[in-house]
Amino acid sequence: MSRSPRNGASARAVVTDKREAILRAAVNVFARKGFFNSKISDIAGEAGIADGTVYLYFKGKDEILHSIFDRAMEAFIGEGKKELDGLRSAEDRLRRIAELHLERLGADRDLAIVFQVELRGSTKFMQEFSAAGFAEYLDLIRQTIDDGQRAGEFRRDIKPIVAAKILYGSLDEMVTNWILSERSYPLAPMAGEVLKVFFGGVKQG
């Protein structure tokens, strides 16, 4: 946690610390000013380092945005894998996915803004990030729905990929609305509301 550890932290740890500091600063700056309006010097300033130092860790702003995405997805998927392992029914697994989705983003508004807004500011980014992780995430949902259909939990007259997009799109909209809302409210509980409708639509009557 400390920026200049006196303890046995290795040189590698120092490097990691500064890298982390830049990424954390970048999330904050991007959330406040938007990716395209953020300057490298803003990020460096927020991180408390010199402008030039940023280039020792990243090639440029694009790579920083990529790293933010990678780091967050890695953490999210890693955590998700563990949580889902214990759940057997497709319904329980989807519920946990939805909850995690909103819990995670609801816990870090700046990160949510970067994910909902900044990562979507160009088709180039969207395609890259879609290829990088969104696709995998969407496929996880699709697969779970597919499993549910095979297990007889869900109606079979609905294409799993369509249902997956519906669930993802619904959650995504909850997050976007939460970000833009002037009122402050907890995001996670929206998961239950979404699922009530979603399961009503996909579950076997």
Place this chain on the structure above:
Amino acid sequence: MSRSPRNGASARAVVTDKREAILRAAVNVFARKGFFNSKISDIAGEAGIADGTVYLYFKGKDEILHSIFDRAMEAFIGEGKKELDGLRSAEDRLRRIAELHLERLGADRDLAIVFQVELRGSTKFMQEFSAAGFAEYLDLIRQTIDDGQRAGEFRRDIKPIVAAKILYGSLDEMVTNWILSERSYPLAPMAGEVLKVFFGGVKQG
């Protein structure tokens, strides 16, 4: 002598023509390069006019984006109003909304890209555009659902605003996926798929 030519319509047409040409060019350029990477000179070049001429019609890029949004929303809402007037049941109205939503964006891929991607590239834009038209649109859906609940068509244990966000989010995700997809497929038919699940979830058992 007269400042407006004898044929008032033609003068208006000329102005409108160039304005329109700029807006059309801008949609194309924004879709290809992204809003922030588009230069005024790109738009002017695409429109076949000089750079400076753009400033005779718009204050800058921001105003162009706003105008694109305004013009499209105006057309969309105007068309929608007419279509919905004849429909009585909430189900029919929601169905028509969903169809129109996907038909419209599915008919103009560049415009769809601008709406799905470029208009969301900054919180500033999102807030402005949310205030300008998205909010109204979302409220139209909410109100229709509310009507459906009062009429006994829909379950009453679901908050209309939540259901509205779910429907909107689902449609929105369909559009985004369609844009990013490498395959080319018609967007409009997805409306039926979305509604199958959505109505399954909200309609009275």
Place this chain on the structure above:
Amino acid sequence: MSRSPRNGASARAVVTDKREAILRAAVNVFARKGFFNSKISDIAGEAGIADGTVYLYFKGKDEILHSIFDRAMEAFIGEGKKELDGLRSAEDRLRRIAELHLERLGADRDLAIVFQVELRGSTKFMQEFSAAGFAEYLDLIRQTIDDGQRAGEFRRDIKPIVAAKILYGSLDEMVTNWILSERSYPLAPMAGEVLKVFFGGVKQG
């Protein structure tokens, strides 16, 4: 006075009228915004004509400034010549010159600003205008002083050209101060104050 005379004004008169209108507008605009910050469109707007029309009468801003100077100097010198003809003593002539100088500029603050400020905004202008009229004016003063010395009115141990610069510089400073002053006071009476000192310095004890 009217901008489009219905009376028998000839075509030439119309031309002159528009030329005059542009010059009058330019003096006003230059005084308000400064020569370099004034746009042709500002002048055209102030004159109530189209931008392009300005070019039917003048090559550009420089020529307008020149014309302002020429017109004013012509009027000033023409008027001055008449007034001075009747005066015999050098003292009387210098007194009248000083009075005219301050009366004229004191009567048209905008013109005074153009003369004191805008005409001096570049060495190029200053050299041109110096050659064009200031030099002639200064020489008129010098010659008068010379005459006074020859007539025994003034001390002979002072170079006429130096005395001329002193008188001109003193009057000039009165005008500049008057322009910059926040208080509003009549300029012409300063002539007497300047001359009291000046004559004290140059007249034969």
Place this chain on the structure above:
Amino acid sequence: MSRSPRNGASARAVVTDKREAILRAAVNVFARKGFFNSKISDIAGEAGIADGTVYLYFKGKDEILHSIFDRAMEAFIGEGKKELDGLRSAEDRLRRIAELHLERLGADRDLAIVFQVELRGSTKFMQEFSAAGFAEYLDLIRQTIDDGQRAGEFRRDIKPIVAAKILYGSLDEMVTNWILSERSYPLAPMAGEVLKVFFGGVKQG
């Protein structure tokens, strides 16, 4: 590690050097091309640095002009204070002021051009600079004359402020003429000539 190099003086010197270089280059460029016709790139080129570097030291052209004025006035007034301290009579003090005025500007033709021409190219500048230093300078002269009147050196029937403007205006005109002159002659000796007339006009008969 340390942000200020071991030798603090050198860092300061470096900064000062580049700032000074820009100011010196700007005086030269302004004198040659005029303030409004000078481009930032002209100044940067003359100073031997990149265009962007100028903005590390100054906000823009206006601030450069201000700095030129401030620096010169500071030097001038600082020097003047010392010189005048030893002089008792008002006459001696005014003589020294006049000499310093012409010596200083006569020693740096470019600076003189900036002071006589460029600083007066707009009412905005004139007002700012008048407020900033000219007024103070004029008041120094006025006060000295006032002292001379009280001490019985000068006539009391002349307003000190008017006499001050006359002296200042006379000196100013000497400088302007010297700048515009095609002949090359020393400026400083003109002080004596001006004072001969001025004292003749203001001293007790």
Place this chain on the structure above:
DNA sequence: AATGAATGAGCATTCATTCAT
């Protein structure tokens, strides 16, 4: 590794000038 002064390519914007009407 870290710094931050310096760089200069890149772009938005203005506005004098033209010319078809």
Place this chain on the structure above:
DNA sequence: TATGAATGAATGCTCATTCAT
């Protein structure tokens, strides 16, 4: 003559990136 829409050259300014220290 008069217009004013259109032009496009000109330039101030920003900011990502480099590199000597």
